[in-house]
Amino acid sequence: MGGLSEWAVNALILAGAAPISLWTAGAIYFDLWGGTRRGRFAAAGWLAGVAATFVVWQPLWQPFAALLGAFALFLVWWLRQKPSHERDWDESVAVLPRVTTRGDELTIENVRNFEYRSPDDFTRRYEARTVRLSNLCGVDIILFNWGLRWMSHPVLVFDFGPDGRVCVSIEVRYRKGQGFSMLRSLYRQQELVFVVADERDVILRRTKFGKPQTAHLYRISAAPDRVRTALLDFVGAVNDLYERPRWYHGLCANCTTTYYRFPNSRVFRDWRVIANGRLDEALYAEGRLDRSLPFDELRRLALINDIANAAPEAGFGDYVRRELERRRHER
Numbered sequence: 001m002g003g004l005s006e007w008a009v010n011a012l013i014l015a016g017a018a019p020i021s022l023w024t025a026g027a028i029y030f031d032l033w034g035g036t037r038r039g040r041f042a043a044a045g046w047l048a049g050v051a052a053t054f055v056v057w058q059p060l061w062q063p064f065a066a067l068l069g070a071f072a073l074f075l076v077w078w079l080r081q082k083p084s085h086e087r088d089w090d091e092s093v094a095v096l097p098r099v100t101t102r103g104d105e106l107t108i109e110n111v112r113n114f115e116y117r118s119p120d121d122f123t124r125r126y127e128a129r130t131v132r133l134s135n136l137c138g139v140d141i142i143l144f145n146w147g148l149r150w151m152s153h154p155v156l157v158f159d160f161g162p163d164g165r166v167c168v169s170i171e172v173r174y175r176k177g178q179g180f181s182m183l184r185s186l187y188r189q190q191e192l193v194f195v196v197a198d199e200r201d202v203i204l205r206r207t208k209f210g211k212p213q214t215a216h217l218y219r220i221s222a223a224p225d226r227v228r229t230a231l232l233d234f235v236g237a238v239n240d241l242y243e244r245p246r247w248y249h250g251l252c253a254n255c256t257t258t259y260y261r262f263p264n265s266r267v268f269r270d271w272r273v274i275a276n277g278r279l280d281e282a283l284y285a286e287g288r289l290d291r292s293l294p295f296d297e298l299r300r301l302a303l304i305n306d307i308a309n310a311a312p313e314a315g316f317g318d319y320v321r322r323e324l325e326r327r328r329h330e331r
Contacts, residue, residue, distance in 0.1 A: 083245035185250030
């Protein structure tokens with residue numbers, strides 16, 4: 001019985017040591033050595049050293065205690081790293097938006113409205129737009145997917161009626177030469193950015209001028225006061241980020257979960273918030289999308305790629321929605 005108990009304790013020790021060692025190896029590679037070739041050797045050396053220590057040092061609780069001590073010291077350094085606005089940013093996320101409020105009016109500075117020829121070839125154009133809170137009449141969500149069943153990128157589109165629409169997208173603030181990596185996003189390698197942009201910019205960048213992504217557009221069912229509260233939460237977050245940079249994290253502070261840190265957000269307890277390739281399915285189940293159609297039919301009718309890619313520049317968003325409505329009537 002004693003031998004079995006000792007085996008169980010050793011198994012627990014090794015089960016605890018493995019994730020600590022692997023996470024630290026990643027932090028050594030990404031954060032200490034910046035993802036360089038030397039970082040690979042350093043991370044591999046760390047793992048080899050930990051494994052050798054557990055082989056030659058008995059009983060196992062002693063090397064485990066040493067590992068915890070080393071991890072704690074490393075964590076002190078790791079947590080002292082600070083996000084920054086001063087990086088060599090990718091052009092698409094180089095300029096931060098900011099919002100000023102005066103009574104009923106919101107003036108949004110640095111609304112991105114690029115003219116694309118490819119994701120890396122475009123004419124930079126930032127605009128200031130003034131909208132009225134009293135004109136806010138709804139919010140849509142666009143879900144972009146690049147072929148992975150479990151991952152998508154949500155963008156909210158706030159509709160101000162006669163003042164037009166404004167998109168808000170929570171994204172990685174890429175540095176030049178970086179691409180998306182889920183593993184990298186778990187370390188302190190990328191900052192967070194709120195992109196406030198024209199709807200045409202956001203959609204065509206992903207459906208027409210880059211590696212094609214499918215885009216589905218849905219109207220969110222929400223009371224006007226909830227839409228207004230959500231907008232003002234975004235305004236506060238945009239302005240806060242303008243003053244204080246934040247880290248992006250692939251699980252805890254990403255394009256979806258960041259929203260649930262807002263002061264008035266209601267926690268949406270559904271695993272599909274993390275596996276957001278099925279976020280529309282979760283929203284439908286919660287009654288936040290149109291329930292007059294079966295979900296599969298609603299999703300089929302919400303696909304906008306062909307419509308958006310053929311839409312005129314003038315009245316782009318109105319055209320897309322008219323065509324979606326026409327498709328629905330013709331089904």
